[in-house]
Amino acid sequence: MCTGRIDPQFVLKAFEKGADGVLILGCHPGDCHYREGNYNALRRFHLLKKMLDQFGIEDGRFRLDWVSASEAEKFVGVINDMVKKVKALGPLKPAPPLPLSKKKGRGDIQAEAHG
Amino acid sequence: MSGGDKQGIMKAGVGVYFCSCGTNISENIDIDELVRFTSTLDTVEYVKSHNLLCSEEGKNYLAEDIIKQKPDRVVIAACTPKEHEKTFRNVLQKAGLNPYLFQMVNLREQVAWATSDKSSATEKAKSYIRAAVARVALQEPLEEREIDCNTDVLVIGAGPAGMEAALLLAKAGRKVYLVEKNSFIGGRVARYEEVFPKMECASCMMEPKMDEVLHHENIELLTCSEVQEVLGFLGNFVVRVRKKAGYVDKNKCIGCGACYDQCPVTVKNEFDYNLSDRKAIHVPYTGALPNVPVIDCMSCLRFEGRSDVYKQALDQGLITKREYETFKAEDCRLCKEACLFDAINYEDKDEVIEREVGGIVVATGFELFDPSVLPQFGYGVYPEVYTSLEFERILSQTGPTCGKLLMKDGREPESVAIIHCVGSRDKDFKDYCSGVCCLYALKFARLVEKHAPSVKVYDFYADWCVPGKDNQAFLDSIKKWKNIKFIHTTLPMNVPVKKRNGKLSLACTDVSNGKHVVSADMVVLCPAMVPAKDTARLSELLLIARGKEGFFAEGHTKLAPVSTNMEGIFIAGCSQGPKDIQGSVAQAAAAAGEVLSALVPGRKLKLDVLTAEIDENACAECRICIGLCPYNAIVLDKEKNVAVVNTVLCKGCGTCVAACPSGSARSRHFTTEQIFAEIEGVLK
Numbered sequence: 001m002c003t004g005r006i007d008p009q010f011v012l013k014a015f016e017k018g019a020d021g022v023l024i025l026g027c028h029p030g031d032c033h034y035r036e037g038n039y040n041a042l043r044r045f046h047l048l049k050k051m052l053d054q055f056g057i058e059d060g061r062f063r064l065d066w067v068s069a070s071e072a073e074k075f076v077g078v079i080n081d082m083v084k085k086v087k088a089l090g091p092l093k094p095a096p097p098l099p100l101s102k103k104k105g106r107g108d109i110q111a112e113a114h115g
Numbered sequence: 116m117s118g119g120d121k122q123g124i125m126k127a128g129v130g131v132y133f134c135s136c137g138t139n140i141s142e143n144i145d146i147d148e149l150v151r152f153t154s155t156l157d158t159v160e161y162v163k164s165h166n167l168l169c170s171e172e173g174k175n176y177l178a179e180d181i182i183k184q185k186p187d188r189v190v191i192a193a194c195t196p197k198e199h200e201k202t203f204r205n206v207l208q209k210a211g212l213n214p215y216l217f218q219m220v221n222l223r224e225q226v227a228w229a230t231s232d233k234s235s236a237t238e239k240a241k242s243y244i245r246a247a248v249a250r251v252a253l254q255e256p257l258e259e260r261e262i263d264c265n266t267d268v269l270v271i272g273a274g275p276a277g278m279e280a281a282l283l284l285a286k287a288g289r290k291v292y293l294v295e296k297n298s299f300i301g302g303r304v305a306r307y308e309e310v311f312p313k314m315e316c317a318s319c320m321m322e323p324k325m326d327e328v329l330h331h332e333n334i335e336l337l338t339c340s341e342v343q344e345v346l347g348f349l350g351n352f353v354v355r356v357r358k359k360a361g362y363v364d365k366n367k368c369i370g371c372g373a374c375y376d377q378c379p380v381t382v383k384n385e386f387d388y389n390l391s392d393r394k395a396i397h398v399p400y401t402g403a404l405p406n407v408p409v410i411d412c413m414s415c416l417r418f419e420g421r422s423d424v425y426k427q428a429l430d431q432g433l434i435t436k437r438e439y440e441t442f443k444a445e446d447c448r449l450c451k452e453a454c455l456f457d458a459i460n461y462e463d464k465d466e467v468i469e470r471e472v473g474g475i476v477v478a479t480g481f482e483l484f485d486p487s488v489l490p491q492f493g494y495g496v497y498p499e500v501y502t503s504l505e506f507e508r509i510l511s512q513t514g515p516t517c518g519k520l521l522m523k524d525g526r527e528p529e530s531v532a533i534i535h536c537v538g539s540r541d542k543d544f545k546d547y548c549s550g551v552c553c554l555y556a557l558k559f560a561r562l563v564e565k566h567a568p569s570v571k572v573y574d575f576y577a578d579w580c581v582p583g584k585d586n587q588a589f590l591d592s593i594k595k596w597k598n599i600k601f602i603h604t605t606l607p608m609n610v611p612v613k614k615r616n617g618k619l620s621l622a623c624t625d626v627s628n629g630k631h632v633v634s635a636d637m638v639v640l641c642p643a644m645v646p647a648k649d650t651a652r653l654s655e656l657l658l659i660a661r662g663k664e665g666f667f668a669e670g671h672t673k674l675a676p677v678s679t680n681m682e683g684i685f686i687a688g689c690s691q692g693p694k695d696i697q698g699s700v701a702q703a704a705a706a707a708g709e710v711l712s713a714l715v716p717g718r719k720l721k722l723d724v725l726t727a728e729i730d731e732n733a734c735a736e737c738r739i740c741i742g743l744c745p746y747n748a749i750v751l752d753k754e755k756n757v758a759v760v761n762t763v764l765c766k767g768c769g770t771c772v773a774a775c776p777s778g779s780a781r782s783r784h785f786t787t788e789q790i791f792a793e794i795e796g797v798l799k
């Protein structure tokens with residue numbers, strides 16, 4: 001399986017179930033085990049990031065990075081950095097109500113997104 | 116999610132096994148606590164622990180226990196699945212349980228080794244166990260599939276690498292189709308006089324091989340041919356090759372040469388890098404194999420209306436006025452009339468040949484970096500500045516000077532300068548070292564010494580790259596020649612070539628800050644090796660990746676040096692990266708070995724089990740998956756108007772599944788429901 005398999009719903013599901021951060025690690029661009037799945041992951045990541053922002057999920061909680069199997073040091077660095085940032089943000093908080101719809105909270109919108 | 120799977124959850128009696136991995140896992144995780152916790156999970160029927168499940172004793176215990184307990188599904192919490200997933204799948208199979216009704220939890224690398232506090236590690240392990248138990252309930256039994264395979268092989272390129280691979284495969288009894296774009300075989304090496312470091316005669320070395328290739332009953336040689344289309348996959352490729360018309364019947368021609376003696380058209384010979392002339396009907400050099408001339412329809416008077424060339428021939432006195440009048444109507448038949456064997460056929464046409472093969476070896480070689488983009492060397496401006504391949508031809512007995520060291524004006528030079536690393540080891544051009552230039556520069560020095568011992572040689576180098584068991588001794592022996600002067604500069608690219616007093620003048624500062632001004636009659640550049648022109652086209656055709664330098668990318672630098680990202684397609688020689696003949700031949704042998712091991716007559720090919728599938732009842736024919744599939748594995752079924760996955764081509768990356776808006780694409784063993792169950796299990 002490949003980062004190209006990552007359905008944005010997986011990320012949403014993780015936040016819904018209480019994850020404080022989601023980190024996706026894939027092969028470097030141009031070096032994908034499955035040729036180009038990581039480019040698709042990258043596109044989906046940017047789109048999903050915009051959506052998460054609207055849900056009030058802070059920037060540091062969702063990250064995509066490239067780590068190859070031989071980059072132990074980078075792997076450790078990225079994980080530690082992610083943990084540090086998520087710890088600084090604290091547990092995932094319910095978002096303030098959106099200005100357009102007073103009644104809708106983050107959970108409602110996610111539930112809709114899942115269909 | 117289908118109703119059937121939900122029933123599956125209800126029925127799943129999961130057996131969970133913990134492995135302590137000696138003390139690797141138990142030292143940092145409380146296994147007793149994990150066993151207690153796991154027993155409380157709904158679908159878990161029983162929990163066991165063992166000291167070392169991967170040992171022979173452990174595997175036997177596991178198999179016997181599964182037979183005894185009859186679980187519906189199994190979770191094993193041990194090391195990374197990279198290490199023992201396959202081991203345990205085999206045990207399950209032996210115990211009569213489908214190997215895909217099994218999930219592995221990585222307690223060693225991801226928990227015991229990564230989390231230092233024992234109670235946190237135990238808690239973390241619990242969430243992984245919960246995830247695996249939730250997931251395994253949704254897993255489906257999957258069956259391994261096998262298909263027949265073709266064991267014939269296509270080899271592209273008939274240089275030293277392509278010929279070696281073709282011969283080895285042919286000797287093993289495989290049918291080989293050897294495709295070569297030129298009219299001759301032997302590749303670049305056909306142009307060399309001698310090869311380093313032992314100064315072996317290149318044609319004496321190559322000709323027996325070439326002869327074997329020409330006469331081997333298992334090799335079908337297709338010269339003047341290019342691969343046009345490749346469909347399929349390992350064991351089942353269909354290739355289409357365009358064989359260009361050569362207008363000479365190779366079965367009738369005896370290679371006497373009567374035809375080209377008569378040809379009135381003279382053009383530059385590209386085989387000699389335009390340093391000599393040839394006729395429109397020609398062999399590239401004396402001794403070329405196969406010894407069958409071809410008509411170059413770009414210069415032959417009969418084709419393309421080349422009356423301008425014909426006029427030139429008249430002006431140069433090559434034909435008489437009467438001949439000009441007779442033949443300017445593009446009806447020259449001189450070669451056909453000269454041929455005693457009726458071998459010339461003006462009606463010959465290009466043909467497209469289709470062949471079925473199981474594997475492909477790509478050995479398309481290299482070209483040289485074009486030094487005319489570096490104005491400091493004056494290549495293309497001063498006639499006496501040559502590339503190394505041009506100089507090979509000057510030194511060759513079949514070359515433009517018949518092997519005499521002569522300048523273009525016919526005089527023997529008094530001095531020759533050689534410049535290393537042209538366009539190499541420079542981040543603005545090619546940042547790699549081609550690894551052969553130092554050695555052929557030394558070969559040039561030795562050949563100059565042999566041809567004209569009084570000629571002085573100046574060698575501008577940066578570092579010596581002479582690895583291997585023979586090459587240092589070769590360098591040391593050349594250093595003893597009194598007429599050679601080595602000039603050690605940090606960057607040979609900074610040695611400008613200028614014209615002064617009718618000679619070429621080279622000035623530079625060496626590494627010890629010494630100033631040198633050298634006057635030379637001939638300058639030989641050693642440009643970087645770059646991929647052959649066709650590399651990009653073939654990369655698209657064969658769907659094989661290229662590295663940033665443009666050469667074909669190997670599967671793994673160390674462990675899979677001749678594999679590509681496509682199963683069944685292998686690379687050899689300089690198409691994979693710069694190297695010498697020895698390295699190319701070794702890679703060719705490796706590629707032949709890979710083919711022989713991958714494709715065995717009578718043996719079926721196992722297919723990937725974990726592929727995608729599309730539910731035809733839910734597919735809305737949006738075709739998003741077809742555009743995204745990196746393996747061209749999805750096609751549209753035009754009758755049913757649904758997308759269909761070719762499970763032979765599918766590698767199971769799951770890109771189509773993530774993109775499918777209707778949810779009709781599924782990844783076997785990685786369904787959305789299974790992954791959701793895993794996420795929920797971890798986070799519960």
